[in-house]
Amino acid sequence: MNLDKAIRKVQDFPKPGVLFYDVTSIFTNPAAFRFVIKSMVDLYKDTKIDGIIAIESRGFLVAAPFALERSLPLVLARKKGKLPGETITKSYSLEYGEASLEIHRSDIILGKRWLIVDDLIATGGTLEAVAQMIERSGAEVAGIFSIIGLPFLSYMRKIGQYNPQTLINYNKE
Numbered sequence: 001m002n003l004d005k006a007i008r009k010v011q012d013f014p015k016p017g018v019l020f021y022d023v024t025s026i027f028t029n030p031a032a033f034r035f036v037i038k039s040m041v042d043l044y045k046d047t048k049i050d051g052i053i054a055i056e057s058r059g060f061l062v063a064a065p066f067a068l069e070r071s072l073p074l075v076l077a078r079k080k081g082k083l084p085g086e087t088i089t090k091s092y093s094l095e096y097g098e099a100s101l102e103i104h105r106s107d108i109i110l111g112k113r114w115l116i117v118d119d120l121i122a123t124g125g126t127l128e129a130v131a132q133m134i135e136r137s138g139a140e141v142a143g144i145f146s147i148i149g150l151p152f153l154s155y156m157r158k159i160g161q162y163n164p165q166t167l168i169n170y171n172k173e
């Protein structure tokens with residue numbers, strides 16, 4: 001599967017001069033979507049994982065079939081104010097601003113190993129925030145998975161210790 005052909009590229013989004021890698025085109029292509037999930041299953045077949053934490057919103061679409069395939073619990077990392085229960089919150093810097101994510105406090109089980117899943121790794125700030133929430137809760141990060149990586153934005157400086165895995169990397173905008 002040539003994943004690059006399945007990924008839509010949008011010039012000048014969200015601002016002039018930026019090339020946006022749009023993974024939503026993978027979800028409209030069943031063969032590409034199947035390839036992503038099968039690749040995840042193969043990649044993590046020998047990794048001890050107790051649960052999946054998916055980052056809003058495209059991370060939900062990738063993590064859910066993987067969690068079901070592995071019979072693992074799926075925890076959602078949502079934008080601030082979207083979860084009704086007691087939450088853990090972490091603010092972080094984005095490539096284009098700042099944001100906050102929340103996870104239900106009761107969902108992260110002490111001592112368990114969690115795989116963090118998102119669609120794209122840019123600067124690594126979002127994934128670093130989720131990793132810090134996991135560790136602050138007394139659990140472990142089992143790894144990080146994303147369909148796309150943008151290593152030219154130096155995400156390894158923030159999240160390299162969590163062994164991020166991607167299916168395709170783009171090395172410049």
